[in-house]
Amino acid sequence: EDQVTQSPEALRLQEGESSSLNCSYTVSGLRGLFWYRQDPGKGPEFLFTLYSAGEEKEKERLKATLTKKESFLHITAPKPEDSATYLCAVRGEQGAQKLVFGQGTRLTINP
Amino acid sequence: DAGVTQSPTHLIKTRGQQVTLRCSPKSGHDTVSWYQQALGQGPQFIFQYYEEEERQRGNFPDRFSGHQFPNYSSELNVNALLLGDSALYLCASSLPGTYGYTFGSGTRLTVV
Numbered sequence: 001e002d003q004v005t006q007s008p009e010a011l012r013l014q015e016g017e018s019s020s021l022n023c024s025y026t027v028s029g030l031r032g033l034f035w036y037r038q039d040p041g042k043g044p045e046f047l048f049t050l051y052s053a054g055e056e057k058e059k060e061r062l063k064a065t066l067t068k069k070e071s072f073l074h075i076t077a078p079k080p081e082d083s084a085t086y087l088c089a090v091r092g093e094q095g096a097q098k099l100v101f102g103q104g105t106r107l108t109i110n111p
Numbered sequence: 112d113a114g115v116t117q118s119p120t121h122l123i124k125t126r127g128q129q130v131t132l133r134c135s136p137k138s139g140h141d142t143v144s145w146y147q148q149a150l151g152q153g154p155q156f157i158f159q160y161y162e163e164e165e166r167q168r169g170n171f172p173d174r175f176s177g178h179q180f181p182n183y184s185s186e187l188n189v190n191a192l193l194l195g196d197s198a199l200y201l202c203a204s205s206l207p208g209t210y211g212y213t214f215g216s217g218t219r220l221t222v223v
Contacts, residue, residue, distance in 0.1 A: 004153075036214075043115070043201050043214035044154070087153055097167040098144070099212065101153030 002027045002092045006102035013078055013109050021073040021086055021105045029093030033071050035064050036087040038104070044087055047073075078109045113138060115215035117202050123221045124192050132187040132218045136204030142166075143185040144212065145177060146201040154201055160185055161207065192222045 005024045013019055025033065032051055036044035048057045050066040057064050061082065063074040073086055085106045089099040116135040124130050136143050142161045146154035156169035160179035174190045183204075189196055199219050203212040 034212075041199075041216075041219070043203075043216045046211060046213065049211060089153070097159045098156035098169060099146075099154075100156070103151070103153045 002090055002094070002100040004088055004090055004100055004102035006086075006088050006105050008105060009103065010106040011108070013075075013107070015079060015109055015111050016077050018074070018076045018078070020075070021088075021107070023071040023073070023088030023102055024069060025071070025088070025090050026069075027090045027092040027100075031091045031093060031096060033066055034089045034091070034099060035062075035071070035073055036089065038085045038087055040085075047086075075107070078107075080109045080111050083107055083109045115140075115202055115204050115213050117200075117215040117218050119218060120216070121219045121221075123223060126192055126194060126222055128192050129188065129190045130192060130220060132189075132200050132202075132220070134185045134187070134202030134204075134215060136183050136185070136202075137213045140204035140206055140213070141183045142205045142207055143179060143183065144203045144205070145185070145187045146203065146214075147171075148199040148201055148217070150198070157187070189220075194222050196220065197222045 007022045035047040038044045048064040053068045085104040087104045089101040144159040145157040148154040158168040159166045163179045176188045179185045199217040201217045202215045205212045
């Protein structure tokens with residue numbers, strides 16, 4: 001069964017303090033690893049999709065990377081508006097129509 | 112361009128009652144998936160509809176059922192509500208053959 005584990009569960013940073021969020025996964029036949037941002041009371045907002053080990057994608061202060069067992073979301077010089085829960089999800093061969101999510105990392109950036 | 116629209120935004124029901132949640136997919140999308148998100152947890156897949164048929168189902172009891180209409184909009188029905196059904200219910204739409212999902216803002220269901 002496909003599984004996703006995210007760490008840490010919560011992370012507090014000062015504005016400008018760079019860090020990384022981890023997403024470890026097991027999946028049969030990866031068809032995509034997804035990163036979403038979720039603000040309180042809102043639906044997940046799409047950030048990135050990665051398909052193969054070695055792939056990297058960037059958007060503003062965020063950079064996502066992928067290996068065969070984990071993905072990292074690097075946040076560089078974060079701002080308070082980057083505070084949110086970041087969700088990682090995988091789509092595998094067997095459950096091809098569904099995303100399997102981790103529990104998320106709650107990120108707080110203090111000014 | 113309207114994104115995914117869900118209604119209602121909030122709902123309070125009593126144990127044992129039935130509820131219907133509604134979703135209009137993003138323009139041009141014809142596939143709709145439903146997810147349940149408990150507080151502090153990641154979303155869990157309930158089922159997906161395409162061409163008015165349930166294409167895949169997650170580990171949810173038969174109390175959870177759905178429907179897709181010819182205009183691609185969808186409903187999620189939950190019967191015999193339990194306290195544990197309290198959650199944010201998310202609808203996501205996509206194009207067939209693509210792996211990108213657009214989520215709505217969800218319906219917050221509280222069962223008392």
